[in-house]
Structure formats: structure tokens, C-alpha cells
Amino acid sequence: MQKSTRTTEEATVAVQFTDLPNALIACKVAVDLFDDSGVKARFEGLFRSFDPQVQFQYFRSFRRVRISFQDALAAAEARLRLHKTDLNGREMRLYFAQSVHIGGPHLEPPKPDKQFLISPPASPPVGWEQSPDARPVVNYDLLCAIAKLGPVDGTSRCPIGGDDQREWPPAKLCMVTSTSSTRPRPPPQAW
Numbered sequence: 001m002q003k004s005t006r007t008t009e010e011a012t013v014a015v016q017f018t019d020l021p022n023a024l025i026a027c028k029v030a031v032d033l034f035d036d037s038g039v040k041a042r043f044e045g046l047f048r049s050f051d052p053q054v055q056f057q058y059f060r061s062f063r064r065v066r067i068s069f070q071d072a073l074a075a076a077e078a079r080l081r082l083h084k085t086d087l088n089g090r091e092m093r094l095y096f097a098q099s100v101h102i103g104g105p106h107l108e109p110p111k112p113d114k115q116f117l118i119s120p121p122a123s124p125p126v127g128w129e130q131s132p133d134a135r136p137v138v139n140y141d142l143l144c145a146i147a148k149l150g151p152v153d154g155t156s157r158c159p160i161g162g163d164d165q166r167e168w169p170p171a172k173l174c175m176v177t178s179t180s181s182t183r184p185r186p187p188p189q190a191w
């Protein structure tokens with residue numbers, strides 16, 4: 001019974017460490033690390049104790065260093081022991097690097113779920129014909145009624161006979177002449 005329990009624990013530990021990445025990112029490192037070779041050698045020596053084949057990539061503008069180990073177990077142990085340690089007067093923070101796997105050598109745009117029509121096509125589809133415009137609708141009865149409401153000075157006319165018999169369609173359109181008016185002036189303002 002003891003043997004099966006130990007095997008289960010070892011399998012669980014192995015699964016956990018294989019899921020971890022094998023690289024760390026050191027954030028907020030001192031600026032001296034990028035300039036001073038003595039500080040750089042001391043920094044690299046901290047990590048070479050966990051893995052002699054470790055590789056370093058320095059990102060000066062971000063004040064970060066990527067540390068790549070041979071296996072995830074060495075990276076996890078280095079993070080546990082060196083996270084938030086003091087390096088040249090600054091606290092160094094270590095985080096696991098996330099690896100991104102892209103399918104091919106070139107980045108492809110994502111597959112569109114829907115094709116949206118952004119603008120109309122440059123030419124009409126094959127077989128499309130423009131429909132003829134409809135004739136405008138003129139309501140002559142309404143025009144005559146509006147003409148009757150106009151001024152009574154004899155300047156408005158309508159082809160309606162005296163006994164209210166109308167021709168259809170009217171032989172002449174209602175003619176309405178209006179007198180020009182001026183815009184009322186605003187009252188003077190007192191300052």
C-alpha cells in the first residue's frame with residue numbers, strides 16, 4: 001500500500017513540473033545590471049547554481065531579463081529561492097515566462113465568424129437594372145383648398161366654377177401669389 005501511494009505522489013509532482021514553463025522573467029532589475037559587468041556576472045552566477053546551461057536575454061528598455069533553463073524543475077526551484085531577493089540594492093522579482101505557440105512561421109489573421117458588408121460594391125451585381133422613378137403625386141384638391149384660404153384681395157385664383165363643379169384633371173393649376181412680408185424686428189435691448 002505504501003508503494004502505490006508513493007508512486008501516485010511522484011506522478012502528481014511530475015505532472016505539475018512538466019506543466020510549468022522552463023523560463024523566468026526577472027522584473028524591476030537594477031539599471032547597473034546592464035552596464036556593470038561585475039553586477040552582471042554576480043546575477044548570472046545566482047542562476048548558474050541551478051542550471052549550468054542557463055541562457056540570459058537582457059531587455060534594457062524594459063528593465064527585464066529572460067532566464068531560460070534546460071528544464072522546468074530548475075526554473076521552479078530558482079523562482080522559489082530567488083524571488084524578491086535583493087540584487088544591488090533593488091528587490092528582484094521573478095515570474096514564469098509564458099510561451100506562445102503559433103501554428104506556422106507567419107502570423108495568420110483570425111478566421112472571421114461573419115462577413116460584414118462595410119461598403120457597397122464598386123459596380124452593381126450582374127443582371128441588376130435600375131427601377132424607373134414613380135410619377136409624383138399632386139393633390140389638386142388640396143392645392144385649391146389652400147388657395148381659397150389665401151388673401152381675399154383678388155390675387156389668388158383657382159379653376160373652380162361658381163357652382164362648385166370641378167374639372168378633372170384641372171385644366172389650370174391654382175395660382176397663388178403672396179405678398180412679401182418683412183421679418184419682425186426684435187425689441188431693442190437695454191444694456
